Amino acid sequence: MTSPQPRIGIVRFPGACDDRDASWAVAALDAEAVFVWHRQMELPDLDAVVLPGGFSYGDYLRCGALARFAPAMEAITEFANEGGLVLGICNGFQILCEAGLLPGVLRRNRSLTFVCRDVPLVVERSDTPFTTRCQDGQMLTIPVKHGEGNWYADDDLYAELEARRQIVLRYAEPVNGSLNDVAGVVNERGNVLGLMPHPEHAVDSLLGSADGALLLSSLVESARERALAVV
Amino acid sequence: MKATVLVRPKQGILDPQGQAVESSLRQLGFSVEGARIGRVVDLDVQATDPTAARAEVERMCEQLLANPLIESYEIELSDGTA
Numbered sequence: 282m283t284s285p286q287p288r289i290g291i292v293r294f295p296g297a298c299d300d301r302d303a304s305w306a307v308a309a310l311d312a313e314a315v316f317v318w319h320r321q322m323e324l325p326d327l328d329a330v331v332l333p334g335g336f337s338y339g340d341y342l343r344c345g346a347l348a349r350f351a352p353a354m355e356a357i358t359e360f361a362n363e364g365g366l367v368l369g370i371c372n373g374f375q376i377l378c379e380a381g382l383l384p385g386v387l388r389r390n391r392s393l394t395f396v397c398r399d400v401p402l403v404v405e406r407s408d409t410p411f412t413t414r415c416q417d418g419q420m421l422t423i424p425v426k427h428g429e430g431n432w433y434a435d436d437d438l439y440a441e442l443e444a445r446r447q448i449v450l451r452y453a454e455p456v457n458g459s460l461n462d463v464a465g466v467v468n469e470r471g472n473v474l475g476l477m478p479h480p481e482h483a484v485d486s487l488l489g490s491a492d493g494a495l496l497l498s499s500l501v502e503s504a505r506e507r508a509l510a511v512v
Numbered sequence: 513m514k515a516t517v518l519v520r521p522k523q524g525i526l527d528p529q530g531q532a533v534e535s536s537l538r539q540l541g542f543s544v545e546g547a548r549i550g551r552v553v554d555l556d557v558q559a560t561d562p563t564a565a566r567a568e569v570e571r572m573c574e575q576l577l578a579n580p581l582i583e584s585y586e587i588e589l590s591d592g593t594a
Contacts, residue, residue: 343579350576379579386581393528433525433582458526 287328287504290317292357292373294348297335299370299481306481307331310494312501319351328504329366330357332373334426334479344387344429345375354380366410366507367473368500371427374465374475383466383475384442385434390427391458397426399489401453402464402478409449409467410503411474414495420453421492423478430457430477432466445469450476513557513565516588519578520550553577562589 289312291304304314315325319337324330337348348354354376361367361382369377377383390396399422404415415421434442439460442448450465457477465476480493521527527548534547555572559565569587578585 342576346576346579386579388526388582389528391526391528393532435581458528 285505285508286311286313287501287508288313288315288326289501289504290315290324290327290330292317292319292330292332292353294319294335294337294351294372294376296337296339297333297372299334299479302479303331303333303370303481306484306493306497307501309484310498310501312504317353319348319353322352322356324353324356324360327360327365328508329368329500330360331500332357332367332369332376333481334371334373337372337376340372340429343375343379345372345377345379348372348376349380358382361468361473364470364472366500366504368411369473369475370479370481371425371430371477374477375429377473377475382473383468384438384447385432385460385463385466387429387477388431388433388458389429390431395426395428396430396457397424399424399483400456400464400478403451403453404449405451406446406449406467409471409474409499411467411496411499412449413499413502415499421450421495422490423480423483423493423496424489425456425478427457427477430459432459432463432477434460442466449474450478513560513562514590515555515557515565515569516590517553517555517569517573517577518550518586518588519553519573519583520585521548522582522584525582550583565589 289307375387402421404419407415449467452462467474480496483490483493529549530547573585
């Protein structure tokens with residue numbers, strides 16, 4: 282018997298632009314992508330949720346500040362609180378921070394310019410559901426494209442996050458002014474990850490790098506294990 | 513009542529927008545420092561009692577208008593006749 286395809290929800294907000302890439306990427310990695318409209322009050326049966334990148338609600342007020350109140354976000358918060366896997370990419374990361382599901386906040390890049398290029402990343406932890414296919418200390422090349430990726434937490438919060446090992450990915454060089462080059466953060470429970478780089482744009486070496494597939498296939502595998510555990 | 517909310521980057525928080533504008537002002541020949549950029553939100557609130565109106569706008573700030581990690585806010589109220 283072949284193992285079942287896990288069902289991964291891709292949330293579509295008005296102004297999202299990476300939903301199709303995210304859907305294509307998880308499908309290429311042997312998962313079933315299920316689009317979730319932002320006005321849906323309830324989630325279909327899912328094994329994981331991806332909040333893709335884009336400019337939800339025009340990035341008005343602060344990035345992610347308005348998307349956080351979308352009806353689907355209430356269901357996703359409940360899903361996360363029950364231990365469901367949630368991955369936020371770029372704008373998805375901003376939304377998760379605004380929603381309080383992840384610590385910190387993403388501010389305007391220090392340079393004030395939009396950054397769009399491949400960046401080197403270091404995997405700080407390979408024991409999260411999103412990094413099982415990686416090694417500790419592994420270098421990945423994954424593109425970023427954002428104007429507000431400058432992650433910040435105050436000293437006390439940052440010390441807590443370090444002590445609990447919640448920093449999962451760091452830039453190997455300065456990219457946007459992010460505190461201690463933080464690129465990706467996981468919640469305390471370990472089931473919600475946000476990152477600024479776009480793994481869904483790096484799943485085929487034809488496009489420069491396939492390192493994003495390591496992260497997304499980790500997610501697909503973790504989702505599959507959960508799907509099997511339920512059956 | 514009319515309410516005006518001023519949202520500012522907190523003291524000590526890096527404000528690259530303010531820095532960029534400050535450097536442009538200097539290029540124009542102005543001697544300035546400490547430029548900080550925030551935002552203004554004007555609101556008409558239904559509450560007519562100033563205490564109730566202020567409490568309501570404070571809740572708006574806490575829940576949406578400001579991010580307490582990096583921003584502070586100030587509320588100004590008027591009866592709208594001015």
